[in-house]
Amino acid sequence: MNEPRKLEVLRAIVEDYVHYREPVGSKALVERHRLGVSSATIRNDMAALEDEGLIVAPHTSAGRVPTDKGYRVFVDQLTNVRPLSPAERHAIQSLLDGADDLDDVLERTVRLLSHLTNQVAVVQYPQLGRARVRHIEAVALAPRQVLLVLIADSGTVEQRVVTVGEDLDHDRLALLRQSFLAATAGKPVSQLGTNLAMSMDSLLPEDRTVAAELAAGLAALAASTREDRMVTAGTAYLARSNSDFLQSISPVLEALEEQVVLLRLLSEMASDARGVAVAIGHETAADSLSETSIIATGYGRDDAKIGIVGPTRMDYPASMAAVRAVARYLSKILAGS
Amino acid sequence: MNEPRKLEVLRAIVEDYVHYREPVGSKALVERHRLGVSSATIRNDMAALEDEGLIVAPHTSAGRVPTDKGYRVFVDQLTNVRPLSPAERHAIQSLLDGADDLDDVLERTVRLLSHLTNQVAVVQYPQLGRARVRHIEAVALAPRQVLLVLIADSGTVEQRVVTVGEDLDHDRLALLRQSFLAATAGKPVSQLGTNLAMSMDSLLPEDRTVAAELAAGLAALAASTREDRMVTAGTAYLARSNSDFLQSISPVLEALEEQVVLLRLLSEMASDARGVAVAIGHETAADSLSETSIIATGYGRDDAKIGIVGPTRMDYPASMAAVRAVARYLSKILAGS
DNA sequence: ATCTAGCACTTGGCCAGAGAGAGTGCTAAG
DNA sequence: CTTAGCACTCTCTCTGGCCAAGTGCTAGAT
Numbered sequence: 044m045n046e047p048r049k050l051e052v053l054r055a056i057v058e059d060y061v062h063y064r065e066p067v068g069s070k071a072l073v074e075r076h077r078l079g080v081s082s083a084t085i086r087n088d089m090a091a092l093e094d095e096g097l098i099v100a101p102h103t104s105a106g107r108v109p110t111d112k113g114y115r116v117f118v119d120q121l122t123n124v125r126p127l128s129p130a131e132r133h134a135i136q137s138l139l140d141g142a143d144d145l146d147d148v149l150e151r152t153v154r155l156l157s158h159l160t161n162q163v164a165v166v167q168y169p170q171l172g173r174a175r176v177r178h179i180e181a182v183a184l185a186p187r188q189v190l191l192v193l194i195a196d197s198g199t200v201e202q203r204v205v206t207v208g209e210d211l212d213h214d215r216l217a218l219l220r221q222s223f224l225a226a227t228a229g230k231p232v233s234q235l236g237t238n239l240a241m242s243m244d245s246l247l248p249e250d251r252t253v254a255a256e257l258a259a260g261l262a263a264l265a266a267s268t269r270e271d272r273m274v275t276a277g278t279a280y281l282a283r284s285n286s287d288f289l290q291s292i293s294p295v296l297e298a299l300e301e302q303v304v305l306l307r308l309l310s311e312m313a314s315d316a317r318g319v320a321v322a323i324g325h326e327t328a329a330d331s332l333s334e335t336s337i338i339a340t341g342y343g344r345d346d347a348k349i350g351i352v353g354p355t356r357m358d359y360p361a362s363m364a365a366v367r368a369v370a371r372y373l374s375k376i377l378a379g380s
Numbered sequence: 381m382n383e384p385r386k387l388e389v390l391r392a393i394v395e396d397y398v399h400y401r402e403p404v405g406s407k408a409l410v411e412r413h414r415l416g417v418s419s420a421t422i423r424n425d426m427a428a429l430e431d432e433g434l435i436v437a438p439h440t441s442a443g444r445v446p447t448d449k450g451y452r453v454f455v456d457q458l459t460n461v462r463p464l465s466p467a468e469r470h471a472i473q474s475l476l477d478g479a480d481d482l483d484d485v486l487e488r489t490v491r492l493l494s495h496l497t498n499q500v501a502v503v504q505y506p507q508l509g510r511a512r513v514r515h516i517e518a519v520a521l522a523p524r525q526v527l528l529v530l531i532a533d534s535g536t537v538e539q540r541v542v543t544v545g546e547d548l549d550h551d552r553l554a555l556l557r558q559s560f561l562a563a564t565a566g567k568p569v570s571q572l573g574t575n576l577a578m579s580m581d582s583l584l585p586e587d588r589t590v591a592a593e594l595a596a597g598l599a600a601l602a603a604s605t606r607e608d609r610m611v612t613a614g615t616a617y618l619a620r621s622n623s624d625f626l627q628s629i630s631p632v633l634e635a636l637e638e639q640v641v642l643l644r645l646l647s648e649m650a651s652d653a654r655g656v657a658v659a660i661g662h663e664t665a666a667d668s669l670s671e672t673s674i675i676a677t678g679y680g681r682d683d684a685k686i687g688i689v690g691p692t693r694m695d696y697p698a699s700m701a702a703v704r705a706v707a708r709y710l711s712k713i714l715a716g717s
Numbered sequence: 718a719t720c721t722a723g724c725a726c727t728t729g730g731c732c733a734g735a736g737a738g739a740g741t742g743c744t745a746a747g
Numbered sequence: 748c749t750t751a752g753c754a755c756t757c758t759c760t761c762t763g764g765c766c767a768a769g770t771g772c773t774a775g776a777t
């Protein structure tokens with residue numbers, strides 16, 4: 044058996060199936076690809092591929108369809124990721140220029156990626172892990188209500204309203220804020236909690252109770268930052284792939300809204316040598332996503348993830364190229380600002 | 381012709397069509413409802429209803445289906461909105477308790493409404509129109525980059541990064557901030573721009589250029605606040621109504637993501653005597669939503685909108701009840717905080 | 718005037734059967 | 748190892764016939 048040709052056949056099957064959206068048979072294969080052998084030979088190869096579980100026939104006399112495993116081999120076999128076309132590069136440039144704050148950059152980026160791939164795009168908020176405290180603000184909204192704002196040098200701003208047990212006038216709050224700021228400014232957000240705890244001693248005894256309440260709020264702010272949130276775009280594309288896939292889009296929409304499952308998945312995906320990570324069908328280990336594939340990669344300093352979610356029958360090479368290219372531009376923009 | 385009975389027939393047709401999801405005929409109607417007359421009489425009524433354009437027959441010998449106009453008459457005919465069941469009230473209570481900041485409240489609310497109605501729910505951010513400036517913060521991120529934060533007494537926090545034309549050290553920025561705050565604090569957000577402009581005279585001449593840049597940023601912040609944003613939940617329900625409606629969910633998803641069309645629509649909808657507004661099918665005046673209905677109502681002081689989006693074939697009475705009930709709870713919670 | 722009963726008529730949905738087309742696996746030969 | 752040929756298996760599509768649902772109309776009952 045000719046091993047290289049067998050892989051070539053698998054490649055052809057995947058490409059044709061993605062393109063024509065229907066099972067592909069041996070005859071169509073030799074017509075559409077210059078394989079240099081007859082359909083009978085292809086049939087032998089296909090039988091072997093089926094034995095290995097890379098393709099299946101929906102029924103006796105239909106063509107073959109790649110399995111998750113088949114897509115996996117296909118993807119692994121891809122050596123170089125195709126660079127983007129000039130038109131695509133131009134689109135990236137013009138769409139991402141002119142963005143101002145972080146929210147805006149992420150918003151534009153995810154829309155861009157979605158348009159480029161005709162797929163749902165997701166982007167995780169940059170993690171605050173290595174970010175440092177730039178500023179802390181505390182504003183009295185009511186005698187016992189305080190709005191806490193935490194600003195990190197990564198450009199993220201987190202806010203929360205905290206209710207405390209005793210009244211706080213403006214001056215007292217300003218003093219506490221000053222103390223908090225002194226204890227944490229310029230230091231990593233991740234250590235905010237411990238830094239605040241250590242600064243408690245320097246406070247007046249009568250302030251410590253309320254200070255602890257505020258500190259808890261700030262710590263919670265630092266912990267539950269947006270690193271566990273993501274932005275989504277292009278959900279409409281899910282409904283476009285008019286096929287049997289339509290049945291399974293409801294769970295996918297749920298997963299996109301829930302975010303939890305997807306975020307865990309994204310953080311577990313490790314990019315390979317080509318700079319992108321791919322999870323195919325059941326590899327996602329989530330029932331709701333068993334008919335979808337995810338292509339993702341990290342961006343920025345702290346390796347937050349950006350990627351796309353789509354049906355397993357997708358154009359992997361093009362999507363991988365788009366994800367990687369957009370991630371690079373995004374990293375560049377974030378580093379520059 | 382018996383007019384009251386004709387309306388009764390329309391009501392029965394709508395209810396049955398919503399329930400059984402298929403065209404309803406005269407015979408089924410007399411079986412399922414105590415109309416007190418024979419199917420032949422119903423047929424006469426139905427013919428009249430069809431002449432008036434309230435129902436149509438998909439083909440010669442199928443039952444009748446309500447038109448948009450039919451739903452409209454049905455909805456207008458509803459006099460009292462059914463109150464929620466105790467179980468639903470309980471669900472509202474337990475889900476909305478324990479929310480802290482505005483984002484969280486809206487997030488929970490929209491999920492709740494979505495679950496109650498099994499429909500897509502949307503909620504518009506409260507408008508800053510009548511809100512007053514509580515606080516302004518300006519943080520130097522880099523010599524020429526400033527993070528502006530605007531906090532309103534409605535609890536909303538807006539932020540934006542502005543790049544200015546000259547270097548700003550910390551002290552100079554603090555002075556400017558102080559001046560801005562003095563000019564605007566406690567005054568309506570809507571007048572922030574003019575208030576800032578008037579305060580320019582009191583600044584040192586060399587500060588005026590950069591101050592103008594910052595003021596422009598703040599004014600933009602006040603103008604483009606979240607009032608033009610909304611939160612969505614339950615998109616997965618769109619794909620659940622497994623029927624011909626599946627075809628049209630892609631445009632709906634787009635509209636939900638685009639937000640612009642929907643926001644305009646929401647703001648144009650005026651609640652009627654029962655406290656809710658309903659736009660049915662083509663009444664939405666948006667092609668992408670021609671097969672969907674929207675039920676919405678205002679909440680809070682500034683009449684921001686909350687509502688649901690679903691197929692025209694929906695349970696209007698139940699949905700109207702849920703929207704109104706949730707809007708009331710939401711108003712109560714926002715007023716209390 | 719209004720309602721009802723009956724009836725002829727229309728039509729989509731469903732089923733079975735036939736035929737075509739696509740594709741396979743196998744065998745035997747190059 | 749490859750190829751040609753062939754029998755076989757399925758699905759898909761089309762057809763015709765039948766049935767059930769539902770209608771509109773007319774004539775009679777109330």
